[in-house]
Amino acid sequence: MNPVIFTILLGTVMLGTSIVMTSSHWFMTWLGFEMNMMAIVPILMKKYSPRSMEAATKYFLTQATASMILMLAIVINLMYSGQWTITNMENYTASMLITIALTMKLGLAPFHFWVPEVTQGVPLNSGLILLTWQKIAPLSLLYQTYSSLNTNMLLLMSLASITIGGWGGLNQTQLRKIMAYSSIAHMGWMMMILTYNPNLSLLNLLIYILMTSSMFMLLIFTSTTSTLSLSLTWNKTPIITVSSLITLLSLGGLPPLTGFMPKWMIIQELTKNNSVILPTLMAILALLNLFFYMRLTYSTALTMFPTMNNTKLTWQFQNMNILPMMSPLIMISALILPLTPLFILLN
Incomplete structure (x- = not known):
């Protein structure tokens, strides 16, 4: 273009x-x-x-x-x-x-x-815009009108989204589809807390955008779109592979990484509002997401795949996908959990 x-x-x-x-x-x-x-x-x-x-x-x-x-x-x-x-x-x-x-x-x-x-069906760059920037406009409108929305229907749809976002990604081998199902699950978490604490929903959106952007940048850098191609990156770019592992686990909400912060705060807020069944179900369903992230992590970094001759010399060729914001995004996606008390005070 x-x-x-x-x-x-x-x-x-x-x-x-x-x-x-x-x-x-x-x-x-x-x-x-x-x-x-x-x-x-x-x-x-x-x-x-x-x-x-x-x-x-x-x-x-x-x-x-x-x-x-x-x-x-x-x-x-x-x-x-x-x-x-x-x-x-x-x-x-x-x-x-x-x-x-x-x-x-x-x-x-x-x-x-x-x-x-x-x-x-779209390139990785377009998928990044679709799953991050395109969520801002509808969520900003929901933020403005949350007091007038149909709360029961929104909570039901949120729970269904968390379920489908975890269940749908279990059988996938295409990374873009896995990121799409991850987006559906994260949107469910955001909508669930919207009627209780809209500011917490915005914090969840910000952390989701940071983590998804860093993951897509890693995929763009390595030009990988499937689990098989991701598993072969260990031979070419081991540091990027470890970064992918950390970002995936952060997306799954595993402590002590950044992705655990919004889940922790949302469950705490729902419990404060005398809701016990909803956060319990959400925490159980979040394990589905964590399972397919762990599957990706296992195939990427915890298994040594056979090294073919045509991949042994790829380190000699310079990677042309230069992404200057990738390093700070990866660090933010993994290391800002200690700031949780500050965000709790702000909310």
């Missing part, structure tokens, strides 16, 4: 998200979503192939449906309240439709089917 065109498209994606985050008018919010969607579709097809075209089409149809439901909810709310203000959501039907539209855009269960398929 032409660098000028790519820069314009990326700028439009960022502008659309910024409009959604800063607007207090429903029509401007809807416009921001549309700008974002129309600009991200060509980015998903950056390396054109029938598979990327299929993925972009699935993404477009899903997001267009969610936008249509969102506009229906906005119109219903306008008919009953006579206002376009985001925080003024009094009608039950409009509240339920907005919850459905925004969770569809996020990829929460039962609207999660597009996330693994789209992520698998």
Whole structure:
């Protein structure tokens, strides 16, 4: 893709998200979503192939449906309240439709089917944008309207997302699909705590974006897309392989790594609100995620695969994927658990 065109498209994606985050008018919010969607579709097809075209089409149809439901909810709310203000959501039907539209855009269960398929069909760079930046706009709108949302439906969808995010990744060998199911599970954790403590949901989003970005950067650096190719990186880049191991375990929420912090704080907050069954179920279901991360870790760093002759000399060739932010992101993804008391005070 032409660098000028790519820069314009990326700028439009960022502008659309910024409009959604800063607007207090429903029509401007809807416009921001549309700008974002129309600009991200060509980015998903950056390396054109029938598979990327299929993925972009699935993404477009899903997001267009969610936008249509969102506009229906906005119109219903306008008919009953006579206002376009985001925080003024009094009608039950409009509240339920907005919850459905925004969770569809996020990829929460039962609207999660597009996330693994789209992520698998696009390049790693586009997958990184899809699973990190594209979550910000719907979550910012949910943050603004959390008091008006259908709480019971949101909690049920969150629990289903945590279940499917762990269960769906168990049988996968493609790394992009594993990251997609990981995203579904993390979104479930964020939505679960949204109605209790929205600030904690934002902290979870920030840590999720940092960990997912570092993992995708490691995959881009080594040009790996499957478990088999990841298992052969030990012969070429042992330090990167160990970094992948640490980042994967952090994504799984294993102490004493960074990923344990949001899970710890969310379970603590739910317990404070006299909810015992939900955090217990969430902690049990989190073991499913940890299992397939451990499977990847085992095949990557704990097993010495046979070294083929054509991989013995690859260290002589320079890697052209230069990612300057990779080192600090890996350190943040692994080492900020001691700052937990500070975040607890801020919340």
